[in-house]
Amino acid sequence: MSGQQAYALEITDVCKNFSGIQASKDINIRVKEGEIYGIIGPNGAGKTTLFNLITGVYAPTSGSIRFLGTEIAGKPTHEISQMGIARTFQNIRLFGDLTVYQNVLTAYQHNLTYSFLDGILRTKKFRQQEKKAEEVCLDVLRRIGLYDLRDQHASKLPYGQQRRLEIVRAIVTGAKLLLLDEPAAGMNEEESLELSQIIKDIRKDYHVTIVIIDHHMDVIMDVCEQITVINFGEMLTTGTAEEIQSNQAVIDAYLGVNDDAED
Amino acid sequence: MSYWTGIATQVGIYLIAVLGLSVLCGFTGMFSMGHAGFMAIGAYTSALLSIHLSMPIWVSVLCGTLLATLIGTLVSLPTLKLRDDYFLIVTLGVGEGIRLVIQNLADLTGGARGLTSIPGGVTIWGVLVIAVLAVVFIKLFLSTKFGRNCIAVREEELAAKSVGINIFRYKLLAMVISCALCGLAGGLLAHYLNYLTPTLFNMTKSEELIIPVILGGRGSLTGTIVAGLLLLPLPELLRFGSAQEWRMVIYGLLVVLVITFRPSGLMGNKELTLQNLKKFLAGFFLKNRGQAPDGKGDSV
Numbered sequence: 001m002s003g004q005q006a007y008a009l010e011i012t013d014v015c016k017n018f019s020g021i022q023a024s025k026d027i028n029i030r031v032k033e034g035e036i037y038g039i040i041g042p043n044g045a046g047k048t049t050l051f052n053l054i055t056g057v058y059a060p061t062s063g064s065i066r067f068l069g070t071e072i073a074g075k076p077t078h079e080i081s082q083m084g085i086a087r088t089f090q091n092i093r094l095f096g097d098l099t100v101y102q103n104v105l106t107a108y109q110h111n112l113t114y115s116f117l118d119g120i121l122r123t124k125k126f127r128q129q130e131k132k133a134e135e136v137c138l139d140v141l142r143r144i145g146l147y148d149l150r151d152q153h154a155s156k157l158p159y160g161q162q163r164r165l166e167i168v169r170a171i172v173t174g175a176k177l178l179l180l181d182e183p184a185a186g187m188n189e190e191e192s193l194e195l196s197q198i199i200k201d202i203r204k205d206y207h208v209t210i211v212i213i214d215h216h217m218d219v220i221m222d223v224c225e226q227i228t229v230i231n232f233g234e235m236l237t238t239g240t241a242e243e244i245q246s247n248q249a250v251i252d253a254y255l256g257v258n259d260d261a262e263d
Numbered sequence: 264m265s266y267w268t269g270i271a272t273q274v275g276i277y278l279i280a281v282l283g284l285s286v287l288c289g290f291t292g293m294f295s296m297g298h299a300g301f302m303a304i305g306a307y308t309s310a311l312l313s314i315h316l317s318m319p320i321w322v323s324v325l326c327g328t329l330l331a332t333l334i335g336t337l338v339s340l341p342t343l344k345l346r347d348d349y350f351l352i353v354t355l356g357v358g359e360g361i362r363l364v365i366q367n368l369a370d371l372t373g374g375a376r377g378l379t380s381i382p383g384g385v386t387i388w389g390v391l392v393i394a395v396l397a398v399v400f401i402k403l404f405l406s407t408k409f410g411r412n413c414i415a416v417r418e419e420e421l422a423a424k425s426v427g428i429n430i431f432r433y434k435l436l437a438m439v440i441s442c443a444l445c446g447l448a449g450g451l452l453a454h455y456l457n458y459l460t461p462t463l464f465n466m467t468k469s470e471e472l473i474i475p476v477i478l479g480g481r482g483s484l485t486g487t488i489v490a491g492l493l494l495l496p497l498p499e500l501l502r503f504g505s506a507q508e509w510r511m512v513i514y515g516l517l518v519v520l521v522i523t524f525r526p527s528g529l530m531g532n533k534e535l536t537l538q539n540l541k542k543f544l545a546g547f548f549l550k551n552r553g554q555a556p557d558g559k560g561d562s563v
């Protein structure tokens with residue numbers, strides 16, 4: 001296949017079975033470098049499962065997952081992260097006992113190359129790298145609007161701020177691909193509007209590719225260039241916001257369900 | 264050496280082992296019930312090398328430390344990928360296993376009767392210096408990426424993996440550090456007491472080593488040290504008669520009290536600093552005047 005390098009992420013014929021349940025079935029997704037890509041679908045459709053497959057939490061039952069041309073399916077999670085994929089969690093997973101700043105500094109770890117001895121002996125290499133780490137972490141916190149909360153306990157932050165902290169933590173890893181699992185969950189209209197702007201800024205400032213799962217259609221339609229709709233583990237369709245909104249199958253399967261849920 | 268100096272020396276030695284356990288249990292979140300066994304390896308190795316090969320004690324203690332680290336690390340390797348409760352069970356078995364092996368190698372170790380005439384030379388000053396160095400080492404370690412990664416493993420494994428942390432590697436690192444410090448403490452103990460018996464390193468000892476970490480607050484180095492200084496003298500002070508049995512009752516009671524009233528330990532994950540002390544006192548006095556110190560008091 002030619003032009004492989006143009007894709008940040010290529011998911012080809014991926015299936016995932018959990019004893020009895022087919023959580024993913026023949027998934028084919030191509031995400032271009034620099035794109036913001038949306039994945040939507042009703043509850044239990046298999047969206048989070050897809051993120052878990054990309055990040056190595058599960059190995060796919062079959063199929064291929066490529067990141068910047070390299071096969072990553074089935075690799076351990078920490079290796080995939082080190083290659084440049086970072087994520088946030090739908091059910092927030094912060095380092096709860098640590099402060100906001102410590103959460104971020106910890107996540108920067110792969111960019112620190114000093115040795116154990118460098119650290120204990122406080123060599124110049126250690127001091128330089130730690131100084132740089134502090135600068136980078138505080139800068140990202142400032143840009144995402146968490147700077148003033150940096151000394152707060154992560155677990156004591158309000159819900160929305162915790163989701164933001166997850167995003168900051170993903171950014172400082174230096175990832176080239178960010179996977180955001182329901183970043184707008186629990187946010188009101190105003191907050192999700194702000195989040196849309198933050199997501200666009202992140203792409204611009206950090207030159208990353210972003211894949212977002214969310215149920216907030218306003219956010220998804222606003223920021224995503226391409227959207228894939230999943231239902232019962234299967235892809236329903238892929239297209240731009242306009243194409244998705246006018247697709248009858250989507251309206252039936254997804255938006256219908258969503259309307260019911262909101263009653 | 265006076266009675267009190269003796270107690271102080273032993274407390275210092277056991278504190279070194281407790282510091283090792285604070286890295287493993289307090290900061291990396293892996294609970295071990297067998298580290299007295301690794302202390303035993305350090306102690307017997309060092310004692311035997313100095314007796315039979317007439318090694319200077321600092322060399323033999325170093326060898327004991329290395330062997331304790333090596334064995335501790337090797338036996339834990341297969342369990343590090345399992346769940347934490349398996350790790351606990353395996354360490355318990357390994358700790359008791361080591362003690363039984365020592366007890367049954369009577370020709371070499373003196374068996375249950377013990378090993379005597381171990382060259383001395385460990386003084387309170389030597390122990391003090393090493394204990395302070397151990398504290399400094401851990402303090403430095405915790406503010407490197409290696410220490411932070413261990414803490415991340417304790418806090419949330421999946422999140423740690425997702426920021427590129429190889430969980431296995433950092434659990435191994437914590438195991439290496441804890442076994443080394445326990446082995447070191449064992450070696451010092453051998454050359455301080457001049458005799459060893461296997462019962463010095465039974466499961467109760469493993470418990471005594473881990474209790475200060477739990478009570479002091481997981482993730483608080485100062486909390487662990489304070490709890491260690493308070494609890495470690497008890498075995499010696501309550502040595503005679505039925506006091507020995509009461510000791511475990513007291514321990515149990517303390518654990519229940521702390522878990523009931525301060526589940527995160529005396530210090531939680533806070534360090535004892537002047538600033539924190541001031542905050543605490545201010546909060547305490549404000550509370551006594553019926554005000555909530557941090558605005559989190561009862562809301563009506």
Ligand SMILES: Nc1ncnc2c1ncn2[C@@H]1O[C@H](COP(=O)(O)OP(=O)(O)OP(=O)(O)O)[C@@H](O)[C@H]1O
Nearest residue numbers: 018021023041042043044045046047048049050090
């Ligand atoms: N580890 C697992 N073992 C068994 N079944 C699983 C596992 N993980 C997910 N599933 C199942 O796979 C299906 C898809 O789940 P998934 O979490 O991917 O849905 P989702 O699209 O993210 O839903 P939501 O919008 O509620 O987050 C569900 O039926 C779920 O129960």
Ligand SMILES: [Mg+2]
Nearest residue numbers: 047048049090
């Ligand atoms: Mg989900």
